[in-house]
Amino acid sequence: MKLKAILHDPIDKPFDIQGHKRRAREYAQALGVEWEDIKGPDWISSCMERSLISEGIIQEFDEIRHPFAESLIRDNFLRFKNEVFEVIKDITDDMGNVLPKEDDKKFLYIWRNYQEKLIKGSNGCEWKKYISLFPADTRVPDHSIWEHAKVTSAINALWDDENKNLLQNNSLFLFSIGPVQTFISQARKTQDLYMGSFLLSYLTFVAMEKIIEDYGPTNIIYPDLYKQPLADWWLEKKKIDVINSQSVYVDQPTIPNRFVAFVPQSDEAELRHLGEEISRKVREEWGQIVFKTMEGLNITCPEDKVEKQIKRFPEIYWVALPLKIGDRDIAIEDLGEIFESTEKYRDIWQFAVDNGEYSPNLGLLYQIIYSSLEKLIGARKNLRNFEYTEEYNKKCHLCGEKEGWIKAGHGKLRVGRYIGDNEVLCTCCFVKRTMDSYLKDKFKDISPNPFEGYSFPSTAEIAISDFKVMCLDKSIDDFKAYVETFKKIVGEARTKELTVKPLPRIINKYGDFDNLEGEWFFEENLTPRQFKKQAGASPEAEQINELKEKLRNIGEKVGIPNPYYAVIAIDADSIGKWLSGSKLPDIENAYNSSVWQNLPDHFKANLKDKAPRKLLTPAIHASISAALRNYTIEFVRRIVEEEHLGKLVYAGGDDVLAFVNLKDLFGVMRKLRASFSGQIKIKDGAIDVCWENESGFVEKEGVYYLTMGRNATASCGAVIAHYKTPLKLVLDKVKEMEKKAKNIDGEKDAFSIALMKHSGQVKETICKWKYEDMDVLEMLMNFANKLEKKDDELWVSKSFIYRLAEEFERLKRDDGYLLVSEAAFEAELRRIIGRTSHGKKDARREMVENIVRDLSQLFSSMGTFLDRFTNLLEIATFTVKAEE
Template sequence: MAEKYHLSFSIGPVQAFVTQARRTRDLWVGSVLLSWLAESALVAVENEFEEKFEQGTATTILPDRSGIRGKLTSIESGFGGIPNRFEIEFESANDAARSGTVAQQGFQNAWQTACDAVWMMIGEAEQSGNATENIWKRQTESFWELSWIVASPSGRSKTIGDMAAARKLIRNVPVTEEGGVKCSLMHEWQELSGYERRDDQTAFWNAVRRCSGVGTLDLRDGERLCAMALIKRLLPAVDTQVFGRSFQQKNWPSTAFLAAMPWLHEVQQNPTARAAADAYVAAARKAGVCQSEVEAAKDAEMPWARIDAPAWFTTSIHNNEWLMEQSDTGMLIKQLDDLYRVTAGRKPIPFYALLLMDGDSMGSLLHAIKDPTALSQCLSRFTSGVNQAVKEHGGRTVYAGGDDVLALLPATETLAIADRLSHEYQRSFVGVLEDTSEVQATISAAIVYAHWKQPLRQVLQHAHRLLDDVAKNATGRDAVAIGIVKGSGLNAQWAVPWKTLRELKMIRGDESIIHRFQESPSGDAEKKPVFNASFLCHLRDQFARLIGRLPEQPGSFGLMHDNFQANEKRQDILLALANSEYRRRLSSEDRTQSLDETREFVRPLVELTRHVIRGEQPDTRKVGFDGWRVARFLKQVDDGEMQDHE
């Protein structure tokens, strides 16, 4: 069999480019642009060696390019979908070697197109800067790290992916930190004005704001951006020049709109509430509230909800973020309270969710399948259905390509969507992996429920840490890690294997155990006790006697005293304490329930305190309470009853 040669081409830095975002649109544009740049590099090779591909002496291994070879199609999806690494197989070593240079040139040509379009837009402000053009060129020409290797996979102990990862550790240029005042988003890079004095910086950025095509919402007061951040921010205004077509949607929903969306849908279904909402919108516009959610509201089929989404939250009106007259503030608060009453006292939940997913052990998976093309096709089947699942529940896909997913969603359905996608990932490999194979296709996830005011960059940082360090490394993969981020930072961190999550019935539904975590029961409180804050606080105090010191940090566990040696004894004691505390709250009438009945009812409370690692027996010495916090939070989200204290 003739030896084959593989080109593995990688683009970086991904996180530094995509995740340094203030607005949801920054995140989305960064993802779309990076995908387009990667596809431009790939298409350059496919077109340069078109005859070889036609003859079958060249084949794209990763990503799956069935039916679209030589075409730029990524921009059509509306989200990022091309991985930052691609692999192509050649029969000729010379062709493989030359293809790396072709790919690099294709990438650089595409990047230069984007740079030139944005520079033409803001170029007239250059005279207000201090060597701004020099800063622009230095940054745009040195930011990207392109690396590739050519190797033959036959007889190698390492995969091409392993060797490509090793190649990326060899830097072509030294890392240097720029001088001057730093960018508001990408803190390692100098902002473009080139000035040290604040007044001079302000004059430059005001000149940028006056440039044709720069919208009133594109640059907020005080923002000073580097070249890369400004390209992401202004790219939607020059999309036709860069991509040859216009984005279908140039403004993404804000985190506040994503948080409010489930409640806004309830308002839409209630004619009385809709009338009250229309009156509120009119009053808010008159008082000076802007209409920044026009496209997002239209896309959600709620065009009436076009005002700044923070205006749906009483705290924002109290804080007077629009510098309104005091009389207008009082009037809007009254109208908003009236609107809340019309919706049965339900208010918009001030939390949205960020979902990050990544396939597990791809090297082992490839070794089991033995066919990289088949692996690529399986991944393509999976990602092709991601956006539909996310859109069905009002979310937005930022990236879905290879074995990775990044999406922003309303908080209500995120856990169910993540569970659905984990099943879909496994189904994508049916017929390719044997059921008896030691290696199975699994995917891990991180879900961060964040207050809409939390900086997006911090939320993304929490998500990546939860996925890599907690779901994968600490929980053994095929797992989900959940974090709740409030104004004070990370409030809760809980991780379990998917199998455990499903056994606990944490997914939203009629049989979900989260329904037991309500603040006050419907009906007679004495007859229907629930796992409310008071009950959980007392039970935690009871458990604390057995572990000495309560765990202080989110995601941490306390250790039971050494005199409780047997696993069964530890669990029996915890279960007995939970059952005793629960039965103490039962009415005399309901105490006729047997001990076994109430024990099974409270058993999930003990299960939620366990430290579970995939493939291992739970360490029953460890007791943690983040599972309770997450369950209570999910119930509050489900009920639409959560105080906004931010």
């Protein structure tokens, strides 16, 4: 049934609605599937997507609507019709020759590869870029045929033609795993942070496996599993050939800690069994990770102690809402106990009865059903799963909650990568740090295995990455000589333990090489104590001096390394409201423009009164999932790791956490924010910010990708810190800054940065991404570049920032706002910059005026908040040259 459901409509349906069933039959037969008009699932999913349209309306294919914005693509798509039919038929015929024979594998192959084959096979065709956007209905072109097919294949329903009755048996299921922030942020090393993120993502996928094994991946409505690395890995385990497989990126946590699914049953006992079975699978996998990891390091402990510590993790919550009660479908009245008022949904239902093309069915209630599900999971989380048991012995140095008992000397464990000198860890925190050995075996069939020799870069490695790039460009022989001298001191084997994989961008450019851990390039660490503590070596003074001399030789050519790095946390604003439908655009934006224009005025007025916004449907949910997946898979990784010196911790769709080299901070922040709304363009293979792109679609490699669109915003918290600052303090500060960004003047869509100097001084600022036509970070990057001293060129001494702050220190309120007029501020700004600028007179005057214009506009836009303004400028200069 699922195979027939996913093929019930042809992908080229919008090009000829009248003949679409004939073409669907032909394509299905070419794929070895007996076509059937799947009325039950199709009618429910169609009602979910387009029930609020009057009878008899016909519309040619001339628009594609963005599902979450007011934007659209308008074209005469029918000019491609004949070529579309010909190419799709040829590709479908060819695909029929390579399909697996078993129906379940055939379904998986088609779900994952059909779109990829169409894109690849339509090279040179102008319409190729629209393939992923082909609408399911030309009258309501705000969701694609792919989303419609996915939802249809997920619904368990049947049309009883004899009794003219639509029968269905489904439930909506929501699963959540945690704790998220506390578990992830309990970290002393970057490896702890990353592995905590990966573990939650991986265990959530383990929970999904029960659903996708029994019912298929399309039953997961959120997140979208299409092109997800873990999903591609799962397919490959099933011996499914995956085109453009993403499984090589399986080490990147891209699955959020919750999922929503359709399950084809409504019996309470069966649903309870399903929830318990999924929970059991997750706990069993966690137990296996613990057992195998500790066994690999030959660490033994009384079983009851381990069991006591691991049973509290993870916290699992799930709820299921049956869409069938007894022999009837769930009705609005059944949800009255959850909502104070259901009048809105009653009115919409009645409107569909009176005016819709078809009689409404269960599909029209999806928004209230999903909202009920969210309320139920909220109530469920308020109930405790178990009683907390206090552990009174020495606490774990990582979480500070459970008893710490694992330390260097246990089994094969010694001071180094996995454990620090005098460090003591509990079972959970230790396994979180060391589970890469388990993952290496788990993903052994992937080539190259992403966990082979795995290491996550330290804060020192992130900070020093630009220094290493300069070494490889300008001083490669000195760099190699330094590493060789280090090897002579600590030995080949120990040096290998102290090497790490370079950042992805460095590997892509220079290949892999002996990359000594970053902290060993800071002269302050070249001491007998550090060698003993970190490397177990006792070098002579002459050896250390020789090493220092070689490091200084490098420094003379490329400069000394910067000890500061940055952490970025970017989070979608109001994602809960998007998922609940309350942020969707006005209802008219669901319709083709001509269709809306030609609807009777009384119909439109009545509809807007009953449903002012678009209704949430599974297709819209699937579209949100697809947009967030595109953000994560297509853009985030590319921005952070390929175009800049950064390393992702996680990218779960609506949130991103990453480490970046200080010089790339503003560039990464700016691109991450713009790409979330799709306000970018791909130019010469690189991502450029393009605020003018308000379509919500991004063309990449000849294909349009759906994004969240211009109405969706994101806020960012960032921290600049010294590599020796305790990571826990930095992570806590990042979350604090993210919250501040989301509360700027009662609004969101902003960034907040804290500069945590090694001296203990902290500078903070909060700012909007844009003020009218000013792109703040772009302006600041240009401004900061003028603060570097250049021979025979224009530049400004950064001392002007401190002079400005001093001048107005006594002329500001206690809360940091300036008391003098903006005109007086601008005049003083001009005077100070003029006195601290350098270069030829005429050019210098022009530079000063440009800087004054930009900074005056920024100061005014920030509400004349002097402290925020001067801190922002100081942070901008710090990204160019970090100085205490």
